[in-house]
Amino acid sequence: MAFYIVQFLTGLASAASLFLVASGLSIIFGVTRIVNFAHGAFYMLGAYVAFTLTDRFSGALGFWGGIVVAALIIAAVGVLVEMALLRRIYHSPELFQLLATFGLTLMVEDLVVLIWGPSELLGRRAPGFKGAVDFFGQNIPSYDLFLIALGPIVLGILWLLFQRTRWGVLVRAATQDRDMVAALGVNQKWLFTSVFAVGVFLAALGGALQIPRDAVHHAMDLRIIVDVFVVVVIGGLGSIIGAFVAAVLVSELNAFGILIFPKISIILVFLVMAAVLIVRPWGLFGKQEGPARRTPGLTVNPWRTLTSGERLAATAALIIAAALPLFSGNYALTIGSEIAIFVIFAASLHFLMAVGGLASFGHAAYFGLGAYGVAFLAKMAGLPMIVSLLLGPLLGCLGAAVFGFFAVQLSGVYFAMLTLAFAQIVWSIAFQWVTVTGGDNGILGVWPEKWAASPSHFYWLSLGIAALMVVGLRIVVFSPFGFALRATRDSPLRSEAIGIDGKRIQWTAFVIAGTVAGVAGALFAYLKGSVFPDSLGISLSVDALVMVLLGGVETISGAVVGAIVYKALNIWLVSQTDLSKLVLGAFIVLIVVAFPKGIVGMLETIRNRRRSASAKSALLASPIETAE
Amino acid sequence: MKLSVQDLNSHYGPAHILFDIALEVGDGEVVALLGRNGAGKSTTFRSIVGLVEQRSGRILFEGKDVSHQPTHAIVSRGLGYVPEERRIFTELTVEENLEVGRQPRRSNAPHWTREKLFALFPNLGEMRNRPGGRMSGGEQQMLTIARTLMGNPSLVLLDEPSEGLSPKIVEQMVDAILTMKKEGVSIVVSEQNLHFAKLISDRAYIIERGRICFGGTMAELDGRPDIRDAHLSL
Structure with missing residues (x-):
């Protein structure tokens, strides 16, 4: 029994970072309508920068300060990205937005190897949370307990931020109707930038907090982004509560899936996701959206079949290609x-x-x-x-x-x-x-x-x-x-x-x-x-x-x-x-x-x-x- | 002169919608923009506040050309806009909706507080924490006007405020607009309902197929039944 409870707590601890990253993605999507594929890259950068800072500065202040400063630095990088790239593509079809942020991810993967090298890096243990708590003969790392508490705390802070501040009210209004917010005299540009900064901060913080638990490596971006996508699909894109519940659900499924299907543990997550999609395609806490907003292209261009001349040209090209072995x-x-x-x-x-x-x-x-x-x-x-x-x-x-x-x-x-x-x-x-x-x-x-x-x-x-x-x-x-x-x-x-x-x-x-x-x-x-x-x-x-x-x-x-x-x-x-x-x-x-x-x-x-x-x-x- | 629009032309994609629109609004004046459905009333307003991308011409607000400024910059100069579709934030409460509209105090315009607006629209004061999505059409119309007034505008563009409202609510709306006028807010109100327009306006323009075809005082409009019958459906 104790073993299962420990397994459950391990799942909860993993949920914390997942929730931070997923809520950041959700917040950004809510206002800008961009699914930020680069979110995993910001998570990874947060981990790498936190590794460097906590390695460089000693003591408890060096560690915790390093984690927070790392997240702030990456948030600043996020602001630059938003201003230089995203502002140009807010009105592009969503395919282009997805691809551009994906391109960013690829660039970051190489940059990270260039700066920190290809091998895995083992971060410092958290001061004050180095030991383990004994639970009926099973050990639970005390850092896991810290993470378990952190998830609900961040959820609470986000709730206050969105319900109790003018910024939060503006963000919620813009989530529903961006143009109307502008028509009431609010500068959307800075609203978008600030939202992006908050979302990236959460992702980078999620990454930074992982360093005492996991090795830092250059493929962690894709691993987290897939989990995050599963989380937001289950929880509903745009919902912070949904991100929390689904992060816990997915982490627990992973924790217990390993016991049931040790070889292919991911099957369990897939089955749950499929079930949710059948019952509520827009996620547990998401809202149903109208039909797709736009065609994937930029213009409406009538299509026609090839003329006979073009057909001849295509055939000729094929014949030339076929002559290559000669x-x-x-x-x-x-x-x-x-x-x-x-x-x-x-x-x-x-x-x-x-x-x-x-x-x-x-x-x-x-x-x-x-x-x-x-x-x-x-x-x-x-x-x-x-x-x-x-x-x-x-x-x-x-x-x-x-x-x-x-x-x-x-x-x-x-x-x-x-x-x-x-x-x-x-x-x-x-x-x-x-x-x-x-x-x-x-x-x-x-x-x-x-x-x-x-x-x-x-x-x-x-x-x-x-x-x-x-x-x-x-x-x-x-x-x-x-x-x-x-x-x-x-x-x-x-x-x-x-x-x-x-x-x-x-x-x-x-x-x-x-x-x-x-x-x-x-x-x-x-x-x-x-x-x-x-x-x-x-x-x-x-x-x-x-x-x-x-x-x-x-x-x-x-x-x-x-x-x-x-x-x-x-x-x-x-x-x-x-x-x-x-x-x-x-x-x-x-x-x-x-x-x-x-x-x-x-x-x-x-x-x-x-x-x-x-x-x-x-x-x-x-x-x-x-x-x- | 509060607002002066000159040679305004607007396009939606390849379609030319507005042709050389010219309008003037004096300080503290209430001006009606009359016309049938699809005549170009809403497009005129949307062009003035910069929500129509393809537009040309000059828009002088308090003597400054704002025609090349983005929407938020125009509005935060004190040019308030109340859209026809109301566009209440349905997930936000009444008070939060007002908060979105809040702007700093302006020296040349009346200052509105929540309490002052709840006095103007008593219904709203009774449902401060109700989400916008759970309000009646009339209540939403009041909220959208109150929300714009939170920006302390010196001029308000009111797009068809009486549309789809019960006669009782329309009466309240007339009172509210007259109070705004008394406080010193200049108003342009677009309407199909001539009777409603007469109750509140000093002057009127008639717009038809994207062109202004009449401009004058309400008395002058009364003297031209031919124009009235040709361009307004009664």
């Missing part, structure tokens, strides 16, 4: 195959985002599932390559069917957070369930059969499948199903009123996208001859998002161009620098701020402008929000 070596062909595979992957995500209006931040899950599907079939069942290639993607299809069902219940930022959480869950399973997946060692020896083994043959195979998939997806876009999907994207209410079952349509689109991603993953497994959990990882999901963005979200097949350019650049970049995340992150931020239309989108705009320079149809390019 004049290049094996290395170029392997890269060519990889690019073709990523064209398939990017096209599948592009289909979901551009046509379906659903920006998935965890699309790699289905890519990786396809890869694992092939590995299981080829390696364990010993099936021939053709059969494995055909059946392997079905695992991606299955995953998309299960997760997609829950994900399409939500839209916008909730959808993004949920897909990211799902992908991370799949990744954890692949990582932890060593007996089946091989864990970190992956599954090796998934080689193609003789007929496809030579680089040129495999290249032709990949290129052929890529062409088939891209053409197939285009056909779907201009099919009745594609029209229904776009109608649901642009106006959920109106399409429902003409009899379109939006959720079912979006679910179908999710499954199509997941299956096509699975095809890419299946080819990828054969290309590399192995499968690792990386194929399910967040960085791969983000790669895909950047490919789509680079090509242009509003285009029909921009992802093809985006994937080719990005993958080629990426391969080159990794060979040139160790700081690829820093460069990539800065690149993402740059695209969002300066070139939100992407390569193909910009080309289209230029062409439209030329064609209609005299006809004065700036209409096409001017921003039009969907009325709702």
